[in-house]
Amino acid sequence: MSFLTLQGISKRYGDFTAIEQLDLTVERGEFLSLLGPSGCGKTTTLQMIAGFVTPSTGRITLDGRDITHERPEKRGIGVVFQSYALFPHMTVAGNVGFGLEMQKMKRAQRAERIAEALELVRLRGLDARYPKELSGGQRQRVAIARALAMQPELLLLDEPMSNLDAKLREEMHIELRAIQKRLGITTLLVTHDQVEAMTMSDRIAVMHRGTIAQLSTPFDAYERPATPFASTFLGRTNTLVGEVLRRNPRCAEVEVGGTMLHVPHEGREVAGAVNVYIRPEKVHLANGDARLMGRVTTRVFVGNQWLLVVETSLGKFHVAQPNHGAPPPEEGHEVGLAWTDDDLRVLTREGAHGNA
Ligand SMILES: Nc1ncnc2c1ncn2[C@@H]1O[C@H](COP(=O)(O)OP(=O)(O)OP(=O)(O)O)[C@@H](O)[C@H]1O
Numbered sequence: 001m002s003f004l005t006l007q008g009i010s011k012r013y014g015d016f017t018a019i020e021q022l023d024l025t026v027e028r029g030e031f032l033s034l035l036g037p038s039g040c041g042k043t044t045t046l047q048m049i050a051g052f053v054t055p056s057t058g059r060i061t062l063d064g065r066d067i068t069h070e071r072p073e074k075r076g077i078g079v080v081f082q083s084y085a086l087f088p089h090m091t092v093a094g095n096v097g098f099g100l101e102m103q104k105m106k107r108a109q110r111a112e113r114i115a116e117a118l119e120l121v122r123l124r125g126l127d128a129r130y131p132k133e134l135s136g137g138q139r140q141r142v143a144i145a146r147a148l149a150m151q152p153e154l155l156l157l158d159e160p161m162s163n164l165d166a167k168l169r170e171e172m173h174i175e176l177r178a179i180q181k182r183l184g185i186t187t188l189l190v191t192h193d194q195v196e197a198m199t200m201s202d203r204i205a206v207m208h209r210g211t212i213a214q215l216s217t218p219f220d221a222y223e224r225p226a227t228p229f230a231s232t233f234l235g236r237t238n239t240l241v242g243e244v245l246r247r248n249p250r251c252a253e254v255e256v257g258g259t260m261l262h263v264p265h266e267g268r269e270v271a272g273a274v275n276v277y278i279r280p281e282k283v284h285l286a287n288g289d290a291r292l293m294g295r296v297t298t299r300v301f302v303g304n305q306w307l308l309v310v311e312t313s314l315g316k317f318h319v320a321q322p323n324h325g326a327p328p329p330e331e332g333h334e335v336g337l338a339w340t341d342d343d344l345r346v347l348t349r350e351g352a353h354g355n356a
């Protein structure tokens, strides 16, 4: 049996349904992210696992035991909340050691655990400070240290790095993931930052309006989105509107604005009105072998790559080109675009209204 299971979990507030019949399993030692836009139900899901919100329906088990109605403090779960409330009247060390003191751990051992946890989040030397003497990012790391110090079997993190600057956040992603692996802590992370989810997770659950739209490895979530919502939410993509004329064993023949595309359907039933997707980095500027002509309307340099918007007869194309030295054509210039049909993805459009 999986370490953590959610079966048929729903949460209603009056006649509003925040979570709808959600099933999820997390394996022991796994790092799983709940990724989705604001309001999709990430925090609610996490709070039900932690025990601070009671599900309207369904069952939650942890290591084989039914915890659906167990008190939060009995669950043995470490939580870093979205609003990471620290005790203002306690020092950093006091905050980090609070749970251990409650467990009646001896002072010397406690001090060791506190030092270790602060070391992990790179806050050594700040033990004696009070929360008001810390920056937002430092406070957030104290909250992470407080959860890690307990060495919980299950760690729930709700946007734990939202207040860190970009560089520190990137470093924390890698370090926290390394700590999690080393200690083998099963971890559920809530985030709306797709890079964060991709960098850290074994699997990503893409959430949309209280349900899971897709559950897969980061690679599959990006390369093989299962729903129109997942296609557009995870990374940037170009969406073309088309019509399936024929479905062959391996690909669908899709007519898009008078052009025929051969799109791999990956075993999916696709028919009628469809969306065809292609990632900006899979579209190339071409000279001789262009599939489509267009005009550069925007050209932006972001260091490692150039981002272009190209106006074509099929609509706007976003193109990401690695910075190989020579800049691409300037705004206003005519360019040719090319791609490999194997890089196209197709999904039936009936669900496409769920793009919000
Ligand atoms: N106590 C409550 N009473 C009524 N509605 C609630 C309550 N708590 C949450 N909701 C609603 O449930 C939905 C999901 O909220 P939740 O906090 O889980 O979203 P989230 O995915 O964590 O969003 P964010 O990324 O903004 O933190 C939202 O529409 C929210 O307004």
Ligand SMILES: [Mg+2]
Pocket (backbone or CB within 6 Å): 042, 043, 044, 082, 158
């Ligand atoms: Mg939230």
